[in-house]
Amino acid sequence: MASVEKASDEATYVNPKKFKSSNEEPKESKKYSVHESLKDLSKFQLKRVLNNNAQKKLLCVEGTFADHDGAAIVLLEKKAFVEEKLDEHLFNESSKLSKEFENDVYGNYNCFPSIEHNSIKTTIIHPAMEKHIAKFENQPIHIVEETPKLYEEITLPHLKKEQFSLQWVYNILEHKAEKERIVFEDPDPKTGFVLIPDLKWDGSLETLYLLAIPMLKGIKSIRDLDQSHLPLLKNIRDAGTKAISKKYSGLPASQLRIYFHYQPSFYHLHIHFTYLKYDAPGIFTEKAHLLSTVINNIELMGEYYSKATLSFVVKESETLFSKYQAHGVLSSQSVEKK
Template identity: 45%
Template sequence: MEGTGDLLNKKRKLENSDEIVDKCPPVLKNFKDFNINKVIAENPRCKTATIHGQIAGEDAVVLLEKTAFDASHLGNYLSELTTLNNTLKNDIYGTYDAFPPLIENAIRATVIHPATEKHIKKYTDQPCYVVHETPELYTNITLPLIISKQFSIQWVYNILGKKKEADRIVFEDPDPEQGFVLLPDMKWDCKDTRSLYLVAIVHKHEVKSLRDLTADSLPLLNNILHKGLDAIKERFGVPSSQVHVYLHYQPSYYHLHVHFAHVQCEAPGMGADRAHMLIDVIDNIQIASNFYQRKTLTFTVREEDDLYKKYKDSGYFDKS
């Protein structure tokens, strides 16, 4: 069985690998060639649906989301341009299905293509289970899986190298040790600041998640916190008192990144089982440099996740 040293060596090789080839598929103009396989997730409250299908014979995942109202366009909805179909009328109360003009009917579509089996599983609704990850469980179960099952994060390197999305960058500190790139998350349309959602991606490659943070990370974390909030206030006029700044554990990809979300934004992963406020992370590390190497961290795993299967095979869930 491989020791931690062997795993860390593999981790470093993975971080420095140049073997991934950037194969960027063409920009879609419509969904004419999209063949639906099945709806793999839907959320009536958030008005979202996720579909698995194929484009040109390759797997694809499409996330559909109703966009927020633009207050400056409300006149287009409340005019003769909108047709109404009455569904209920009782005295002064009436409900209608409203069909606004085409220009107001946009739906945000996020396309992952070609999608791997991991992507399909990631976006499929599944039962969830709670894990209390001790340092020993991290070393023996989580870390080996992270190393062996790492998602391709070439898209992250594309952003850091200005190969993609350079025009979307809100702020950058190019310092290789303490620097980061701040840009809007794909879930935000950059219109309504109440749904503001940005991500800071660090230039440094060695730090993967909360578990790797120590006192040596404090200059980087403080830099992200203060410069990120300053940039958001300058660009979008949103003060720091209205922004949540946090890390996910487990993260969706293992290259350190920090989320900035408006306090009124119902951003995914804001629950106590995943979000760790950056100001608290900094404070904890100031108390003890190895705080996150010693702490038991709680998170949820989904039934089709490889991590769930590893914990299940270890007998972890048999104890609950």
């Protein structure tokens, strides 16, 4: 459990990640949410596979839990190896081998480590809304070249109506949830932020993944950033890298990838900190914007992000795709559907 490091003695705030649509709030009932009593997956009833990514060793399925209302998403992901503990976890008598074949100097085996060193990172979303299902479902994707005009006419009205609830973010910022997971926090209302492990992180240094969440509300994405936010961005860069180096084996800033997503998965500004060698989700050019580049662009032109054309990826199953399609910007014709 991460210890909390404070930048000052002032009061602090912070909160967790439970996706809920602002228009689809579930009723308050312990029977409605499965998380209060879940101990195993025996009550999960599989409906369909949303995504099976062999490269990332990731499986995402949709289903339901017996005796609980609402759909559920279960995300299963193989963990990375921890180099510092290979002897303890793998190279011992508890790791059993089953030979597939041998040929000359080559042997092919299946290895079965002990159960305590063979866990699968599991994320469960319940009750899951249609927006969650669309988010994780494997679908044809398209790139949108979003001009400021398209942002104002299509994207902004859409996100105001369809975005997930930000209550989980405010819970973190107000210390109502995940307080024990906070790695670092600066409570300043204008330049402060909370540094907290991303839900996708399995805890190993090789897959380090943290989120910096500003205390300041009302900044939806990089589209809203201007020169007035430079002190906030620079503080997140400097204090965030210092806190990570202090807590995680002296990891230097030069081995961190620090970036925004556009479009983000939720519309309270946040910055991703990942280990540079880790191929984290969403690090590609059509999604990620390095913090250093964002700072530089704003220093060159204060209103850069309100005037720039920004690219982003959208799935055909998403409502935003339908809206861009209705405006004649996108077509659903796809090689994957032929």
